[in-house]
Amino acid sequence: MSIPIEEQLAVLQARTVDFFSPEELKRKLEAAQREGRSLRIKYGADPSAPDIHLGHVVGLNKLRAFQDCGHTVVFIIGDFTGMIGDPSGRSNTRKPLSREQVQANALSYQEQVFRILDRDKTEVRFNSEWLSPLGFEDVIRLSAHVTVAQMLARDDFSKRYAANQPISLVEFLYPLVQAYDSVVIRADVEIGGTDQLFNLLLGRELQKLMGQEPQIVLTLPLLEGLDGVNKMSKSLGNYIGVAEPAKEIFGKAMSISDDLMWRYFSLVLNRSDKEIQEWREQVADGKLHPRDVKDRLGRELVARFFDAETGEAASQEFRRVFSAGQIPEDIAIFPIPGDFKDEEGRVGVVALLVASGLCASNGEARRLLQQGGVRIQDNKVTDPQYRFIPDDGMIVRAGKRGFVKLAL
RNA sequence: GGUGGGAUAGCGAAGUGGCCAAACGCAUCAGACUGUAAAUCUGACGACUCACGUCUUCGAAGGUUCGAAUCCUUCUCCCACCA
Numbered sequence: 001m002s003i004p005i006e007e008q009l010a011v012l013q014a015r016t017v018d019f020f021s022p023e024e025l026k027r028k029l030e031a032a033q034r035e036g037r038s039l040r041i042k043y044g045a046d047p048s049a050p051d052i053h054l055g056h057v058v059g060l061n062k063l064r065a066f067q068d069c070g071h072t073v074v075f076i077i078g079d080f081t082g083m084i085g086d087p088s089g090r091s092n093t094r095k096p097l098s099r100e101q102v103q104a105n106a107l108s109y110q111e112q113v114f115r116i117l118d119r120d121k122t123e124v125r126f127n128s129e130w131l132s133p134l135g136f137e138d139v140i141r142l143s144a145h146v147t148v149a150q151m152l153a154r155d156d157f158s159k160r161y162a163a164n165q166p167i168s169l170v171e172f173l174y175p176l177v178q179a180y181d182s183v184v185i186r187a188d189v190e191i192g193g194t195d196q197l198f199n200l201l202l203g204r205e206l207q208k209l210m211g212q213e214p215q216i217v218l219t220l221p222l223l224e225g226l227d228g229v230n231k232m233s234k235s236l237g238n239y240i241g242v243a244e245p246a247k248e249i250f251g252k253a254m255s256i257s258d259d260l261m262w263r264y265f266s267l268v269l270n271r272s273d274k275e276i277q278e279w280r281e282q283v284a285d286g287k288l289h290p291r292d293v294k295d296r297l298g299r300e301l302v303a304r305f306f307d308a309e310t311g312e313a314a315s316q317e318f319r320r321v322f323s324a325g326q327i328p329e330d331i332a333i334f335p336i337p338g339d340f341k342d343e344e345g346r347v348g349v350v351a352l353l354v355a356s357g358l359c360a361s362n363g364e365a366r367r368l369l370q371q372g373g374v375r376i377q378d379n380k381v382t383d384p385q386y387r388f389i390p391d392d393g394m395i396v397r398a399g400k401r402g403f404v405k406l407a408l
Numbered sequence: 409g410g411u412g413g414g415a416u417a418g419c420g421a422a423g424u425g426g427c428c429a430a431a432c433g434c435a436u437c438a439g440a441c442u443g444u445a446a447a448u449c450u451g452a453c454g455a456c457u458c459a460c461g462u463c464u465u466c467g468a469a470g471g472u473u474c475g476a477a478u479c480c481u482u483c484u485c486c487c488a489c490c491a
Contacts (some may be wrong), residue, residue, distance in 0.1 A: 164488055174450095227435085237435090255445040291443040322444060364437085367452060371438040384458080399438060400445065 008069045012062070013121050015267065017194050018219040018320055025216045027043040028188055032071075038121075039071040042187035042203075042215070043079050044178060045113075047077050050105040053239035054301075055193075055223045055232035058267045060116040061260050062191050062220055065388070067121040073186050075113065077106050079176060080128035115305055118299045131177065142176055146202070151175070154198040179203040189216040195231075202258055223267050226252055228260045246302045247328075250314035253298035254322075258290045269300055327395055329405055332356075335407040336390055346387040349374065358398040373399045 008029060013022060032039050043063055045056075053061075063073045079102045110124060151172050152158050160167055175198060182203035190200050197219050204214040221230040225238025232239045238251045256264065259387055262280060265271040282288035295315055302311035320326045334356040341347055350365045353374065359365035359390040366384045368374055374381050375386065394406040 166487060251445055251447095257446055258443095259446090259448095289443065290446080294444075294446080318444080361455065362457085363454085365457065366458075368438065371452065372440095373438045 003062075003069055004031065011065050011069065012218075014065075015220060016062075016218045017221055018197055020217045024214075025189070028213075028216065032188075038188060038189040039066070041066045041071055041073045042185060042190040044075065044076045044078055044127075044181065044190075044192070045109060046081070047079050047102050047105045047109065050108040050112075050365065051234055051239070051241045052109065052115075053232055053234065053241045054264070054268050055239065057116060057156055057223070057242065058220050058223050059191055059193065060113065061268070061270055062218075064116055064118065066189070067118045067363065071121070071189075073117060073122045075117070075122055075124045076181055076185070077102075077109060077124065077126050079106065079126045080131040081174065117383065125185065127177070127181050131180075131269065139173075142180060142206075143156070145206060146172075146176060147282070148172075151196075156195070175199040175202045176206075179206040183210050183212060184340060186212065186216040188213075191218050191220065193222045193231075194219045197224060221263075221267060224260055224263060226256055228257045240301070242305045242378075246306050246310045246314045246319055249302050249305065250298040250311070251317055253301050254294055254318060255292075258294070261294050263289075264297055264301070269297075269304065273373055279358075281339055322400070327397075331395070331403045331405045334404045335405050336397075341390075342387070344389075346389050349376070349381055349386045352382050352390075352396065353398060356396070356404045358396070358402045358404060368398055 005026060012025065013019060019025075020109065025381060028039060041063060043059065067073055076338075106124075106126070127262075128403065152335075153163060156177070157167055157171075168352070178199045179202040183206055187203065187207075190203055192200050197217070200215075200217040204217055207214045224230065225232035225236060226240070227236075227238045229238050230238060240249055244252075253261075253264070262276050265276050265279075266273065279288060279293055283290050283293060295318075299308075299311035299315050300319070302314045317329055321328045336347065336352075337355075340351070340355065349369065350362050353359040353365035353368070356364055359368060369382050369384050372380060372382055377394055390406050390408065392406065392408045396404045396406065398404075
């Protein structure tokens, strides 16, 4: 608890994009230390997508840093907003969630979040607690604090407005609700991605208007997803979830581009800039193989959410399957139904591929065959008419990632 | 309240009577290559049969026509602008 303030500041400031403001934070830290209390760090989560991914980890890492300095994280689950639904987002209208769904999601959320956060220094709150009792009058009073011009100042809104794209009134209300959360929980600090800057600042404003000391706002970079272009998000499907199986985490890590891996080292694994810079130079000089660096990334990511041994195993498994072209360890078993064989006891490849789930349709199975993606016991099969007598334990391989072991 | 625009395959977006299972881009998948589920190149990408062909798709339901994603009617939903 007695970490020097300067040291705390350095850790807390690392990798931030916006920071309002370091001086204020310093004052707050000093005051807290004097009064022997911890700061309240706010973090809001949307309950509609209970998959925590590496994009979230960037923020969670920062929260953890605050906790390690002795502060308290107030983790707000936006169940209220989740139950109302949200017309935002370009296309997909979010469906309102039922109370049960929200509860289930919240549990799953916590289970994942505490892989990073310190449970003892975290206060989990649901914003329906204070938002549900609000009356329409309260809402209007709240809205009176903000003008449309202020709202339109938000990058996302101004762009859409200019492009004649719809903006729902509810979307205007959301930042306000989020700001109000800050007031209710008396946040000292709020953190979020750079896309949250506006909302975070609004919290500051509202706190001031309501006679509170304004929260410190700091934003963190948005982590690019697997495609290397868009930010990591569930809806784009370009994410690595912290609760995914180890080999998925590893495999996905290996699929990112060489350039991108440095970002992951920095933002997810908290590697120092200096260290990363050294590696980069070694790779550029040819002293270090990028594949090995990425392998390390994969191992460390798995180790982060499981343990070092699991990371090592995932790495070896990956080598075996993709580098050496061998069979994975935990291969799925497909028991061949009795009536599947013809009079001579043979089965057709196409039917087998579909029945075992390796292909979604006969057409897809044929295509895969014609493209040379199917192997039975290491023999390439390209003829869709091919029939064979199955043997117990035969391995059928479809593409790079599809494996099935036959059982009679 | 008024005016205009729109709804096409996972997404974006062409197509305005037959040559449309529907261009193109992205995503996805496969192959080659490799350092890997990177990059690059090539190919595939509704279903059934795969050889021809058949069937179901272009917001929904009807209709016109030998023939409709394309024309008409009604309906549903969405958007912008002006009030």
